[in-house]
Amino acid sequence: MTRRIVRAVCQLAALTVFSIVVVYFLDSRFRVLPSAIHNVMPAHHPGLIITDITVTQCSSVNLLSSCKLDADLWHRIEKDLFLGSGWVSSAYVHVQRKKEEELLADDKVILDVKVGRLDPSSGQKGQENERWESRPGGLWLKRSAKRHASDSAKAITAVDVLFGADAVDPRPGWETLDHALLLDKTGEIQEARVSVRRGKPSPPAKGIPRIRDNGKFKIMQLADIHFSTGTGHCREPEPADLDGGKCEADTRTLNFIGRLLDEEKPDMVVLSGDQVNGDTAPDAQSAIFKYAELLVKRKIPYASIFGNHDDEKTISRAQQMELIETLPYSLSMAGPGDIDGVGNYYVEVMSKGSSKHSALTIYLLDTHAYSPDERTFKGYDWLKKNQIDWFKKTADGLKKAHEGYSHIHMDLAFIHIPLPEYNNAELPIVGQWREGVTAPGFNSGFRDALVEKGVLMVSCGHDHANEYCALSPDETGNPALWMCYGGGAGFGGYGGYGGYHRRIRFFDIDMNEARITTYKRIEYGNESELARKIDEQIIVEGGKPKGL
Template identity: 35%
Template structure:
């Protein structure tokens, strides 16, 4: 092991958590119409052609890998043209030899070259995710940085931009500014020319944009965006405040002249910030990040502070003209609380609460299918039910089984995520999640939502093997109550059931063969043989239908108030793989008013039942929302389950022993 690799891994040891995985290699591959593009085993392929829409261009794809035995990539940059002499510490960067603007030509000034470094003297923040988004100003999560050059610049085609996220403590912010624009394509980037100049990660003066228009939803006015920069030659920002109209500022603060509430309406709103001469104590608590959340009562995520002034307000910092908009500040770096592996309690028990189909928003939310005499309080109703359920059952793990977010109509999926996990985080309960068909129907992709979730306390979500279809295929072991035992006693599998079938928008996609092969292979890894196991996913598999293909009667407990919305039956059988992997029970969501467990060939196929008032239900027909509870006993040798109704009494119904 090289000294560089050893020092990198030692530094990163303090950052690694269960759900953390760092990118350790990047490959670019190009191919023309006569040759198929190569795939790399163990690498994830970004599905977007980086030359998409360019006439007569080769196809270019980016692949990346994660490997905990290798030093991570800590920064990325793109250079236009062949002149890379302007790159500081050029020898510490690796250049990929494929032109991102590949058109069958060489050595032209429009060429784009991707560089990465692993040198911690340049950056100590390992790269955790890379995405590509289409548009001149696509919506993107606050966890990502934008590389400010159109990947198809000067050659036509679609507007494509690359974004990447990093982990760990960052250099402090040293200056903040704002800009008014007539459109969302509002940046402070370098003006691009045909000259072969270096195009750096951010613009000439180092300004990066805080995503989200501060005047979103207004009828009259301009788009306004905040920007910040980090400079090693400037003092760090140590405080940020927002003042209205003629409020008196404290001494020593710098005013941003741009009125965030542009133009001529409501409060005049300005951001002020203070810088402090740098020393170790100041740097420890300096401002590291800024972010915007939409919604009247947004949740402050772990390590962030909310400034309680609506940046879109009509008066006194309240009553928004457009979208309620709040600024959040992160001071210093707070590592996530350390978590022990999941383990059975001393009495051999382990309890799981499943929450299905919450359909949360970043706004107040709505109510579907509730009695006419029931007051609608939107998402708050679901939150109150969840809190009472958690306090009653006191689970060891909470599993969110998809459609956690309402999808279409949500304009801040990041804020909605903070909202649905907050009751669990407040109680310091470990939690896991899978995606449903609606979660990525708003402003963020599955990759972005995963980055949001993995950075939250008590999160056990994992990306899973990069070369598997989907996001979030992973396994969690539950260990014996005797912590000296090295072998697990029970396995929990989490699978991405995807969304809609690509070739049929009326049908649902299915769990892929690669995922199932991984599941079966993973079940063989225990030294004590195949463990008893369970699987959680969102969309039911075909076998959830009650029809029996054998002479054995179908045993079912619970309600079936709607048809099973599963993928069509096909040659790839998830059920057969579940049998091979010793899956004892599964549980899904998706069909909100089904809540049964159905036994098929010694596997219990369960529904959680819809929990959120933001999704459809049957409460108006005297069928309340509900949640399912599983209790494993005798170190997983037996499992019982029941449901809790979301009523005032919250009664237990349909208690049964699954095996």
């Protein structure tokens, strides 16, 4: 009997270890996520009502303190309010919640939440009779005297935590409270802010990119915006003495992007990697929400891929994409689970009117981060064979459907890390080549696959101060592929090459003529410089790459 018990225990232990190994292996390939990953994401449970909120604070040197409450009563939002910088202190927001149909007549539900040192009703005319309940961290809760049938429409139904003085929440029905939680910690990056949702969740709007009635379509490429948790610190801003040298990286970048969104009115935005400066963004969600809010409030569809910095010292690509996919107007997708990387997908831009035919296909692929074989190939990673095979198979599969379009269908591509072919000084270029091309040391052949499948242009980021387009020829010397850089747009990433001014690239597409014109706009200059289109050029004419 003892041997049987020992054998059963060993088998159970082996099965448990095997399961953990399988889940870890799948996660390392971005397939199946362990439940621990979902704990760091906001808790969205349709039909739940929040009945209480509190904050716990604990110390690792005080064995009597704990940041855990009864798990049967409280749900903990798995974000340390000190973002791991509290040395010996941690703090967490907890919520009590119930399914709406399980609420009893005497249950209280939360109708409003505020943060401050004083009772919100103090000194407020007409609010003397309102009752607010105090909680740790400066939280004040207004709860109903008892459950009412109409509460679900105005009650707090979800709670999340964001960070930074510039924290925003682009999700429908969500609102970030004006004041940060009052904690025993200073420092702007640690400004923990509660975000709440009122009422029942509504599905996010999903814009369908479509050619305008005049046959035009404009793409804004945002390359290397490098957002942080909090307002961020500028790196090598130009000019350095602007506003007395005071420079908040994300604030200045957001103002730049917002200005051009309003002036250029793009139909779609492609974020080509390093949206998150992982080293300074312990809460990537807060960084992602900042760029999303700019686009969501303007109802502009957007698609994103990752760079080498997005997931450094913060949540993984898979976790970030899981969040981005749920945001309004996001076209982003994790892509097939059986190939390398996260964010291998394509976007179809539909023909004008109510047509169901694609006029333009945009391929987006994950170029990963650092070389997996540093001894042989130093520097950066490369597109893998199964990614290239997926691209070729997908292009072949779409070909027949694209034949239904009455004009010339065109294909474009976006990546983060440049292809090795960018590093060819003999190619004709338009724009500035200011720094060394940090392409992979191994050439996996993606440029040739793009040409083979008729892609007209590929644009990348990564090298911030390079902002040229290079014309790559075919074997007979005819134009085959334009290879462009977006040019670094963010002040959280480096500049520092010959007085480099941040800039943003646009692709102005005229489907009537099957023509693509590209140009850049700069962040700083006099009135005429700010309005000017830099290095404007036609790269595609009649559906074919155009030579210089």
